[in-house]
Amino acid sequence: MQKISIVGAGRVGETTAQILAEEELCREIALYDVREDVSEGVALDIFQTAPFFEFDCRLTGSNDPAVMAGSDLVVVTAGFPRKPGMSRSDVLAANVAIIDEVTDHILAHAPHASILVVSNPVDTLTYRIAQRTGWARSRVFGQAGVLDASRMAAFIAEETGFSALDITTIVLGGHGDTMVPMPRYCTINGVPVSNFIAPERLDAIIERTRKGGAEILALRKNSSAYDAPAAAVAAMVDAISNDRKRLMPCVALLEGEYGERDIAMGVPCVLDESGLARVVELELDDRERQDFEHSVAAVRADIQRLAEL
Ligand SMILES: NC(=O)c1ccc[n+]([C@@H]2O[C@H](COP(=O)([O-])OP(=O)(O)OC[C@H]3O[C@@H](n4cnc5c(N)ncnc54)[C@H](O)[C@@H]3O)[C@@H](O)[C@H]2O)c1
Numbered sequence: 530m531q532k533i534s535i536v537g538a539g540r541v542g543e544t545t546a547q548i549l550a551e552e553e554l555c556r557e558i559a560l561y562d563v564r565e566d567v568s569e570g571v572a573l574d575i576f577q578t579a580p581f582f583e584f585d586c587r588l589t590g591s592n593d594p595a596v597m598a599g600s601d602l603v604v605v606t607a608g609f610p611r612k613p614g615m616s617r618s619d620v621l622a623a624n625v626a627i628i629d630e631v632t633d634h635i636l637a638h639a640p641h642a643s644i645l646v647v648s649n650p651v652d653t654l655t656y657r658i659a660q661r662t663g664w665a666r667s668r669v670f671g672q673a674g675v676l677d678a679s680r681m682a683a684f685i686a687e688e689t690g691f692s693a694l695d696i697t698t699i700v701l702g703g704h705g706d707t708m709v710p711m712p713r714y715c716t717i718n719g720v721p722v723s724n725f726i727a728p729e730r731l732d733a734i735i736e737r738t739r740k741g742g743a744e745i746l747a748l749r750k751n752s753s754a755y756d757a758p759a760a761a762v763a764a765m766v767d768a769i770s771n772d773r774k775r776l777m778p779c780v781a782l783l784e785g786e787y788g789e790r791d792i793a794m795g796v797p798c799v800l801d802e803s804g805l806a807r808v809v810e811l812e813l814d815d816r817e818r819q820d821f822e823h824s825v826a827a828v829r830a831d832i833q834r835l836a837e838l
């Protein structure tokens with residue numbers, strides 16, 4: 530990929546820029562933020578790490594959205610993070626206004642880009658951007674499940690003592706307390722995780738995964754998570770940039786898959802150079818179907834609120 534823009538040079542945006550540069554996932558990174566001078570400072574600071582991390586990708590920053598011109602991909606991290614005690618939906622009203630403005634800038638300056646949405650509540654804001662751009666779902670998608678699955682993998686690694694490298698997990702549904710961790714598909718190098726963890730301990734891991742963002746927020750106090758979220762974004766960008774055809778849980782517009790449409794939420798998707806190439810349908814058992822529908826209802830409630838904002 531030639532150029533990636535990152536909107537929002539805050540914690541997630543800055544950390545994402547650093548990883549994309551270190552991994553040389555494109556030739557040019559542009560950071561755009563409404564705060565004057567901040568994105569210039571972030572871009573310059575990261576560029577000065579080039580000799581240590583041995584990259585020659587260029588970085589620029591500006592509070593002029595025209596800096597996004599010519600982008601192949603725009604990563605949207607602009608907006609308020611929640612504070613302790615809040616749900617992600619509690620920042621919907623504040624973030625919709627920001628996201629609408631950002632979307633209009635992308636339409637004006639980067640009309641050929643794909644958009645990877647990170648700002649919360651990510652399912653509803655991905656839906657909003659898809660509506661406002663009218664672009665195909667292959668070009669507008671969000672990050673949530675890659676992060677949630679990495680949290681679940683970390684908890685399984687802690688519980689079992691196995692290397693995190695060998696743990697495969699998948700989390701579907703909306704990126705909220707109703708998310709749907711899928712233990713049936715979790716393995717340790719192909720061996721079902723249920724071989725190693727007692728059912729009640731696995732239930733505790735599922736619950737901890739659902740509250741994974743709140744746990745970091747409570748520990749960090751002044752900030753929600755950004756290291757693992759940025760790494761999750763970078764993993765998705767790597768799949769797209771290198772045309773890897775990876776199967777990853779992404780926030781996708783549903784067009785009849787899982788019996789749903791007119792909603793965006795987390796489902797397994799294939800990422801390749803075209804962006805979100807396709808949605809993969811898994812057969813859900815009764816319990817999974819029930820949990821998935823519960824999550825659909827939660828995301829739909831937020832989408833309905835959009836009409837009032
Ligand atoms: N999807 C996920 O998994 C995930 C993970 C972590 C964080 N998030 C979300 O990402 C968002 C950013 O989190 P953060 O910790 O980086 O917050 P932050 O406050 O550190 O950064 C947000 C940045 O957005 C900028 N901004 C605000 N309005 C803007 C506008 N109109 N145009 C351009 N930039 C604008 C701010 O100036 C700020 O620099 C939050 O909504 C958070 O909840 C999502």
Ligand SMILES: O=C(O)C[C@H](O)C(=O)O
Binds near residue numbers: 704745753
């Ligand atoms: O928890 C949050 O609000 C931020 C993010 O969605 C996360 O899961 O870390």
